[in-house]
Amino acid sequence: MELWDLTVHELSRLLATGEVSAVEVTQAALERAQQVEPAVRAFVTSTADQAVVEANTVDAARARGEQVGPLAGIPMALKDNICTRGVRTTCCSRLLEKFAPSYDATVVRRLQEAGAILMGKTNMDEFAMGSSTENSAFFPTHNPWDLERVPGGSSGGSAAAVAAGEAVFSLGSDTGGSIRQPAAFCSVVGLKPSYGRVSRFGVTAFASSLDQVGPFTKDVTDCALVLNAIAGKDELDPTSVVDTPPDYRQFLGKDIKGLRIGLPREYFAEGIDDEVKEVIMKAVGVLEGLGAVVEETSLPHTEYAPSVYYILAPAEASSNMGRLDGVRYGRRVEAPDVDTLYNRTRSQGFGAEVRRRLMIGTYALSAGNYEVFYQKAQQVRTLIVRDFEQAFTQYDVLLTPTSPTTPFKIGEKIDDPLQMYLSDICTIPVNLAGIPGLSLPCGFSQGLPVGMQLLAKPFAESTLLQVAYAFEQNTDYHKQRPQVTVGGESNA
Amino acid sequence: MRKEDLETVIGLEVHVELSTESKAFCRCSTAFGAEPNTQVCPVCLGLPGALPVLNKRVLEYAIKTGLALNCSIASQSKFDRKNYFYPDLPKAYQISQFDQPIAYDGYVDITVDGQARRIGVKRVHMEEDAGKLIHTGDDIATATSSLVDLNRAGVPLIEIVTEPDIRSPEEARLYLTKLKTIIQYLGVSDCKMEEGSLRCDANLSVRPRGSSKLGTKSEIKNMNSFRAVFRGLSFEEERQKEAFLAGEEIVQETRHWDESRGITVGMRSKEEAQDYRYFPDPDLPPLAIDPTWVEDIRADLPELPDVRVARFIKEYGLPDYDAEVLTTSQRVADFYDDCVRLHADPKAVSNWIMSEVLRLLNAEGKELEETPLTPEHVTKVLKLMDEGVISGRIAKDVFEETFHTGRDPEEIVKERGLVQISDEDELGRIVAEVLEANPNVVEDYRNGKDKALGYLIGQVMKATRGKANPQMVNRLFKEKL
Numbered sequence: 001m002e003l004w005d006l007t008v009h010e011l012s013r014l015l016a017t018g019e020v021s022a023v024e025v026t027q028a029a030l031e032r033a034q035q036v037e038p039a040v041r042a043f044v045t046s047t048a049d050q051a052v053v054e055a056n057t058v059d060a061a062r063a064r065g066e067q068v069g070p071l072a073g074i075p076m077a078l079k080d081n082i083c084t085r086g087v088r089t090t091c092c093s094r095l096l097e098k099f100a101p102s103y104d105a106t107v108v109r110r111l112q113e114a115g116a117i118l119m120g121k122t123n124m125d126e127f128a129m130g131s132s133t134e135n136s137a138f139f140p141t142h143n144p145w146d147l148e149r150v151p152g153g154s155s156g157g158s159a160a161a162v163a164a165g166e167a168v169f170s171l172g173s174d175t176g177g178s179i180r181q182p183a184a185f186c187s188v189v190g191l192k193p194s195y196g197r198v199s200r201f202g203v204t205a206f207a208s209s210l211d212q213v214g215p216f217t218k219d220v221t222d223c224a225l226v227l228n229a230i231a232g233k234d235e236l237d238p239t240s241v242v243d244t245p246p247d248y249r250q251f252l253g254k255d256i257k258g259l260r261i262g263l264p265r266e267y268f269a270e271g272i273d274d275e276v277k278e279v280i281m282k283a284v285g286v287l288e289g290l291g292a293v294v295e296e297t298s299l300p301h302t303e304y305a306p307s308v309y310y311i312l313a314p315a316e317a318s319s320n321m322g323r324l325d326g327v328r329y330g331r332r333v334e335a336p337d338v339d340t341l342y343n344r345t346r347s348q349g350f351g352a353e354v355r356r357r358l359m360i361g362t363y364a365l366s367a368g369n370y371e372v373f374y375q376k377a378q379q380v381r382t383l384i385v386r387d388f389e390q391a392f393t394q395y396d397v398l399l400t401p402t403s404p405t406t407p408f409k410i411g412e413k414i415d416d417p418l419q420m421y422l423s424d425i426c427t428i429p430v431n432l433a434g435i436p437g438l439s440l441p442c443g444f445s446q447g448l449p450v451g452m453q454l455l456a457k458p459f460a461e462s463t464l465l466q467v468a469y470a471f472e473q474n475t476d477y478h479k480q481r482p483q484v485t486v487g488g489e490s491n492a
Numbered sequence: 493m494r495k496e497d498l499e500t501v502i503g504l505e506v507h508v509e510l511s512t513e514s515k516a517f518c519r520c521s522t523a524f525g526a527e528p529n530t531q532v533c534p535v536c537l538g539l540p541g542a543l544p545v546l547n548k549r550v551l552e553y554a555i556k557t558g559l560a561l562n563c564s565i566a567s568q569s570k571f572d573r574k575n576y577f578y579p580d581l582p583k584a585y586q587i588s589q590f591d592q593p594i595a596y597d598g599y600v601d602i603t604v605d606g607q608a609r610r611i612g613v614k615r616v617h618m619e620e621d622a623g624k625l626i627h628t629g630d631d632i633a634t635a636t637s638s639l640v641d642l643n644r645a646g647v648p649l650i651e652i653v654t655e656p657d658i659r660s661p662e663e664a665r666l667y668l669t670k671l672k673t674i675i676q677y678l679g680v681s682d683c684k685m686e687e688g689s690l691r692c693d694a695n696l697s698v699r700p701r702g703s704s705k706l707g708t709k710s711e712i713k714n715m716n717s718f719r720a721v722f723r724g725l726s727f728e729e730e731r732q733k734e735a736f737l738a739g740e741e742i743v744q745e746t747r748h749w750d751e752s753r754g755i756t757v758g759m760r761s762k763e764e765a766q767d768y769r770y771f772p773d774p775d776l777p778p779l780a781i782d783p784t785w786v787e788d789i790r791a792d793l794p795e796l797p798d799v800r801v802a803r804f805i806k807e808y809g810l811p812d813y814d815a816e817v818l819t820t821s822q823r824v825a826d827f828y829d830d831c832v833r834l835h836a837d838p839k840a841v842s843n844w845i846m847s848e849v850l851r852l853l854n855a856e857g858k859e860l861e862e863t864p865l866t867p868e869h870v871t872k873v874l875k876l877m878d879e880g881v882i883s884g885r886i887a888k889d890v891f892e893e894t895f896h897t898g899r900d901p902e903e904i905v906k907e908r909g910l911v912q913i914s915d916e917d918e919l920g921r922i923v924a925e926v927l928e929a930n931p932n933v934v935e936d937y938r939n940g941k942d943k944a945l946g947y948l949i950g951q952v953m954k955a956t957r958g959k960a961n962p963q964m965v966n967r968l969f970k971e972k973l
């Protein structure tokens with residue numbers, strides 16, 4: 001097996017015993033990227049030079065016998081809306097094309113303290129608005145499983161980078177499914193933690209009450225390891241919660257016998273691809289075989305989730321993104337007066353999808369509309385939260401498909417925003433409820449990956465990891481790798 | 493209908509900058525006067541991904557103010573975003589409070605022409621300040637470019653909004669004076685209008701006396717001193733009354749007070765058609781106010797002006813007027829308390845502070861704490877007078893020197909030989925000399941010209957360089973004439 005193909009825990013063992021060096025691991029990932037990146041295009045910025053320097057530092061520290069962090073020498077990639085000091089953070093927007101923050105996001109600081117090595121910043125839908133990474137202002141990313149298809153979005157670059165072996169793990173952000181849906185499309189593990197579990201400081205806000213940062217990994221063990229590194233209270237984020245997170249490794253390998261799993265029927269209804277359903281039900285069978293008790297249940301307000309989401313998220317975004325005005329940083333289109341400067345900067349700096357959502361959000365908050373849209377949406381959001389609260393009185397975990405379909409073709413939905421929005425129907429309610437959701441590879445349909453989504457009550461990431469790990473131990477989907485075709489040749 | 497038949501209705505919105513060391517939502521310093529853009533960070537610059545973290549001291553100061561203004565304190569409160577674009581507003585929204593202010597339903601009592609008046613306080617809410625624009629060129633219209641200084645962006649403010657209970661510009665001035673006094677007592681702001689740490693906007697309307705319906709109001713901005721508030725409101729009151737009597741329609745608008753021209757000017761309506769799209773700030777969790785904490789803050793409140801006035805009247809037997817004047821400044825009131833502890837006659841102390849101390853402070857444009865004056869200085873001067881060592885006139889001179897130098901009054905008196913001459917033999921000799929030298933004046937006096945005595949006493953004072961005991965001189969003349 002190649003070094004770039006290994007997981008965090010496998011590489012950590014080799015690094016600890018000295019069988020490989022951090023420089024070798026980093027070089028392997030860089031070479032892999034060189035090979036597949038022309039086809040995949042997961043990265044918008046490479047930090048290769050800095051990565052080699054950092055890897056050397058890790059090796060030197062180890063050679064001196066110093067204690068190194070739990071992710072020491074592991075190559076990682078970060079979604080390009082996560083601020084990195086001195087490394088441009090564009091949100092894949094023309095407006096921030098040259099913006100290099102003066103500060104690190106808290107998650108970046110924590111990962112660097114853990115010793116992880118940054119390979120680069122990954123492609124995304126502009127300002128995380130989209131489900132295919134086609135809304136990047138720069139270029140689309142290609143799904144390593146089928147280069148004609150999208151990797152999902154908005155964290156498509158982060159998912160593709162891990163699936164293609166260009167990084168061992170990566171971080172994305174998830175406002176309505178932007179980690180889980182690309183994880184499902186690229187057949188990697190993706191976790192959206194509970195709202196408040198991971199600091200949002202330094203992560204460019206899309207919708208503040210929905211955004212969470214989380215990992216993409218090759219397996220569940222890695223997911224626990226990365227979550228260990230990034231979770232926990234941050235003084236710079238008042239919405240991060242106080243309690244100390246556990247060491248998530250302790251839940252791996254725990255028996256799931258008798259554990260109660262609910263299948264909300266609304267997530268298996270019309271609009272969900274039959275073959276996807278079939279794959280999911282087969283996976284359910286595996287869990288039943290391990291002693292889990294599976295029952296059908298209901299989350300009756302599910303159908304309203306997309307409407308609620310497409311009011312609240314744009315409303316918050318319209319306010320959050322006012323700061324991108326061309327006055328202090330980012331691209332500015334000069335004008336004779338300040339109002340024209342705003343207009344030109346923002347209409348030329350933002351892409352069509354971002355403009356659409358900012359218009360929707362501004363409309364929803366305007367005088368006379370606030371009660372009808374924003375306030376009503378908040379009320380319905382409460383009903384959705386209650387649905388989940390109710391369900392979790394009876395079930396430890398809810399299980400659904402992550403996405404209604406397998407990856408679609410590049411260009412297939414880009415001109416049909418409503419179709420694109422429906423791509424997130426299984427993931428959106430989870431952000432509205434603030435609960436944790438994990439997408440896990442669970443099979444293939446016509447050679448394309450299918451992910452299942454596991455949900456638990458707030459801050460029960462442990463339960464998700466326990467169930468996902470049990471499934472993983474009894475299947476080998478997580479070991480399957482895409483054959484990335486470069487210039488007509490496949491590169492396994 | 494005549495002007496006298498119209499009633500003026502005023503409501504005030506006062507912004508007070510809180511004197512916390514760091515800003516409301518980041519740890520940047522709030523110090524005044526630093527180089528532009530040196531007290532900034534990703535949070536107050538509105539950089540991507542930066543999040544606000546509430547400075548708890550801001551909440552404490554807001555609650556403190558609410559309590560001092562007799563408000564109810566909200567048990568649940570929250571922050572909202574007020575969205576608008578302006579180059580001095582880095583996030584394109586101001587963090588403020590919309591529908592759940594931290595304090596509400598309070599009042600301030602003022603005295604107008606000897607009558608007590610209660611001005612309702614509708615709400616007290618927290619918000620952050622914006623930055624400052626510096627236009628190159630003479631004014632905004634001809635400026636070729638503008639610079640932005642964000643040192644002030646994020647500095648904590650509280651906004652105190654009254655009910656429309658104020659009936660005249662004079663009441664507005666009295667309310668502001670009282671409010672400023674209360675806030676200074678609390679120590680939550682230095683209330684310096686010239687540095688912008690206290691700002692006042694007003695709503696004013698007129699209506700026929702006896703009517704309970706509010707007239708159409710105008711909002712008056714840019715009044716940068718108490719005097720400007722008084723003048724601005726007086727102008728606007730007249731303007732509206734004249735318009736009303738002439739049957740002109742009064743339009744709801746924002747009007748700028750133009751200090752140099754002494755008029756209010758209507759602003760373009762474009763600036764008013766603002767929709768701020770208020771909504772709860774999702775970055776700041778709702779506030780659950782712990783009632784025990786509120787009670788702790790209440791217990792820690794200083795003695796407030798009204799209570800102190802009452803105590804001065806009761807404890808020291810001061811007239812209302814003295815008590816009001818002495819309590820306008822907490823420092824002066826403390827100083828008075830300290831003096832009274834050292835001197836048995838509270839009224840004498842009051843007279844001296846009101847006439848001498850406040851006169852000198854006024855003349856110098858200084859605050860008490862900026863002078864070397866101590867309570868001992870005052871009581872020593874009073875004692876020197878009581879004991880007849882120096883006359884009242886000499887006392888004023890001595891005190892003035894102490895005020896400037898901080899030197900001990902007794903020392904000054906000794907060094908300059910100012911001790912009063914109370915030696916009857918010596919004074920008798922001088923009186924005799926004066927009588928001898930001024931036979932015409934003596935004649936005048938005997939013919940009933942009382943003024944003549946004053947002249948004669950003056951001659952004695954002149955001869956003794958003011959040191960003669962005036963009572964004794966007076967008696968001696970009367971005996972000899």
Ligand SMILES: [Zn+2]
Nearest residue numbers: 518520533536
């Ligand atoms: Zn700051």
